[in-house]
Amino acid sequence: MKSTCVIPLFAALLLSVAGCRGTSTAETTPANGDALAGRLSLTGSSTVAPLVTEIAKRYEQLHPQVRIDVQTGGTGKGITDTRIGTADIGMGSRPLKADEADLVPYQIAADGVGLIVHAENPIRELTAEQIIDIYTDKIQNWKEVGGEDQPITVVHKAEGRATLEVFLQHFAIDNPTIQADVIVGENQHAIKTVAGGKWAIGYVSIGTAEADIEAGVPIRLLPLDGVAASTPNVASGEFPMSRPLSLITTRSPAALAKSFIEYCQSAEVHDLVKSQYFVPVASETDAQK
Amino acid sequence: MPRSDLPLKLVCRTLAVGSATIVLLILGFLVRESWPAFQSLGFARFFSDDGWHPVSGQFGLMPMIAATIITSLGGIVLAAPLGIASAVFVQFYAPSVLVPWHRRLVELLAGIPSVVFGLWGLVVVAPLVAGLGGSGQNLLTASIILGLMILPTIALLSDSAIGSVPRVWTQGAAALGLQRSAIVAQVVLPAAGRGISAALVLAITRALGETMAVLMVAGNVVQMPTSLLSPGRTLNANIALELGYASADHRSVLFVSGLMLMLIVGVLVVAISRRGGTSYARR
Numbered sequence: 001m002k003s004t005c006v007i008p009l010f011a012a013l014l015l016s017v018a019g020c021r022g023t024s025t026a027e028t029t030p031a032n033g034d035a036l037a038g039r040l041s042l043t044g045s046s047t048v049a050p051l052v053t054e055i056a057k058r059y060e061q062l063h064p065q066v067r068i069d070v071q072t073g074g075t076g077k078g079i080t081d082t083r084i085g086t087a088d089i090g091m092g093s094r095p096l097k098a099d100e101a102d103l104v105p106y107q108i109a110a111d112g113v114g115l116i117v118h119a120e121n122p123i124r125e126l127t128a129e130q131i132i133d134i135y136t137d138k139i140q141n142w143k144e145v146g147g148e149d150q151p152i153t154v155v156h157k158a159e160g161r162a163t164l165e166v167f168l169q170h171f172a173i174d175n176p177t178i179q180a181d182v183i184v185g186e187n188q189h190a191i192k193t194v195a196g197g198k199w200a201i202g203y204v205s206i207g208t209a210e211a212d213i214e215a216g217v218p219i220r221l222l223p224l225d226g227v228a229a230s231t232p233n234v235a236s237g238e239f240p241m242s243r244p245l246s247l248i249t250t251r252s253p254a255a256l257a258k259s260f261i262e263y264c265q266s267a268e269v270h271d272l273v274k275s276q277y278f279v280p281v282a283s284e285t286d287a288q289k
Numbered sequence: 290m291p292r293s294d295l296p297l298k299l300v301c302r303t304l305a306v307g308s309a310t311i312v313l314l315i316l317g318f319l320v321r322e323s324w325p326a327f328q329s330l331g332f333a334r335f336f337s338d339d340g341w342h343p344v345s346g347q348f349g350l351m352p353m354i355a356a357t358i359i360t361s362l363g364g365i366v367l368a369a370p371l372g373i374a375s376a377v378f379v380q381f382y383a384p385s386v387l388v389p390w391h392r393r394l395v396e397l398l399a400g401i402p403s404v405v406f407g408l409w410g411l412v413v414v415a416p417l418v419a420g421l422g423g424s425g426q427n428l429l430t431a432s433i434i435l436g437l438m439i440l441p442t443i444a445l446l447s448d449s450a451i452g453s454v455p456r457v458w459t460q461g462a463a464a465l466g467l468q469r470s471a472i473v474a475q476v477v478l479p480a481a482g483r484g485i486s487a488a489l490v491l492a493i494t495r496a497l498g499e500t501m502a503v504l505m506v507a508g509n510v511v512q513m514p515t516s517l518l519s520p521g522r523t524l525n526a527n528i529a530l531e532l533g534y535a536s537a538d539h540r541s542v543l544f545v546s547g548l549m550l551m552l553i554v555g556v557l558v559v560a561i562s563r564r565g566g567t568s569y570a571r572r
Contacts, residue, residue, distance in 0.1 A: 153423075153424040155424075158509065158530040158531060159342070159343070159344060159530075159531060160344075160531060175342065175344070175345070176340065176342045176345050176347070180510050181423070181424045181508065181510065181520060182424045182426045182508045182509065182510065182520060183508065183509035183510050183511075183520075183522070183530070184509065185504065185529075185530055189411070189505060192408075192411050192412055193411070193415075193424070193426065196411065196412060196415055196416040196419070196425065197415070197416065197419055197424050197425055197426075200424060
């Protein structure tokens with residue numbers, strides 16, 4: 001009898017140790033007028049999290065009674081946590097799938113996925129076939145694609161990451177056929193791996209890569225289908241491997257969550273979106289005005 | 290037993306039962322969460338499947354079990370000599386001015402967060418190891434990082450184990466004309482053996498449980514390692530990489546890898562404490 005009530009308690013404890021948020025509360029108490037108060041928890045894509053963290057800081061200044069907690073863990077985690085209610089809002093860096101129709105996405109920005117190599121790698125461009133062959137181990141040396149005589153280190157993402165899904169979908173590769181040398185989690189992990197290994201190739205969020213290139217990290221983005229991997233080309237829709245960044249809620253989000261999402265979509269945060277090297281999108285609320 | 294001992298006895302017993310129950314509850318939780326996977330897949334598939342592609346229905350855990358054991362043993366092989374040497378140095382060879390500073394430095398090493406070790410390993414150690422071939426993110430790099438992380442555990446616990454060897458023993462050995470090196474090797478270390486092997490057990494369990502740093506430097510490719518320069522994914526890195534977006538069966542299978550890790554830890558702890566003579570029997 002005693003142990004039966006302890007077990008769920010421990011389950012909750014273990015879940016929180018495993019990285020999931022154990023609790024989430026989104027009470028909105030409209031104290032006086034339209035002042036919002038309460039706590040919002042967001043989990044999900046490691047691509048979206050830095051942007052939302054910045055937006056959340058500004059939002060907290062506007063509404064001092066609100067606390068916003070942003071955690072990462074991948075788009076899939078954002079979706080799972082939003083579904084089971086351990087997070088109020090999920091962060092996603094890919095379009096929702098057909099079996100995720102119970103959730104509502106609100107796009108806040110766009111981002112492209114680009115292939116990166118070390119800055120000293122003489123390779124300037126790879127065709128789609130070459131990229132597929134490199135990732136499926138048919139090409140193992142840079143000289144086969146016109147580079148130096150060095151083995152290729154293939155950097156790949158762990159199963160379930162949004163960047164991975166964008167990549168696999170774009171090149172129509174089946175994940176088990178990929179022969180990786182290194183499997184990484186977050187974008188930064190991939191960038192550090194490529195920057196540290198001169199003959200590595202990986203794929204990351206273009207926004208993150210551009211920010212790091214600016215900071216002097218020795219990596220280079222490769223163009224795809226002749227289109228340079230850059231933020232303007234993602235904005236114009238020209239760059240082929242791009243994706244929406246969105247906030248995700250259930251069909252009936254709390255008032256506070258709604259208000260925060262509207263703020264994220266508003267023109268007031270476009271400077272933050274740009275500072276993170278993402279591409280702002282015109283929101284529905286802007287269009288209605 | 291004097292009457293006044295009764296309350297303390299009761300409190301100690303209750304707390305002891307409590308701490309044992311916590312372990313059992315965690316084990317029970319792991320079994321409960323992995324039960325659906327055992328039911329739908331059976332136990333054998335985790336050892337017989339070729340690869341690890343949970344989304345496509347392949348659930349081989351063997352490469353990860355191998356990587357977990359190799360990196361932990363590698364870490365202990367690197368850290369044990371260094372840690373024991375550090376303890377002997379502090380107790381017998383260090384100038385007394387240096388002793389507190391040396392201890393403080395080792396304690397500082399224990400306080401460095403594992404993610405910092407991981408980042409340092411990724412940015413500094415991995416490119417160095419890459420000089421030996423491959424990407425630099427492999428079992429060797431993971432062993433080096435793990436070795437550094439468990440070094441303070443071994444150094445500090447061996448230090449206190451050696452410190453608790455009765456002074457009369459060393460004085461007696463010195464009176465017999467033994468040199469310092471002989472005293473250390475033939476009197477002190479055997480006498481401190483139990484304490485040192487307890488230090489090794491704690492260190493190896495820390496190495497087995499370490500996740501973040503290993504995830505950042507081990508390469509994480511699921512394949513049977515052929516050499517120390519092969520990349521590998523440990524059971525805990527597997528959970529950290531995939532639990533976030535796993536659902537249903539995939540999630541349950543990840544709990545199986547947690548259960549497997551717990552079994553490995555259990556087997557190793559029992560094996561080492563038997564061999565090392567660490568007995569927890571009442572004195």
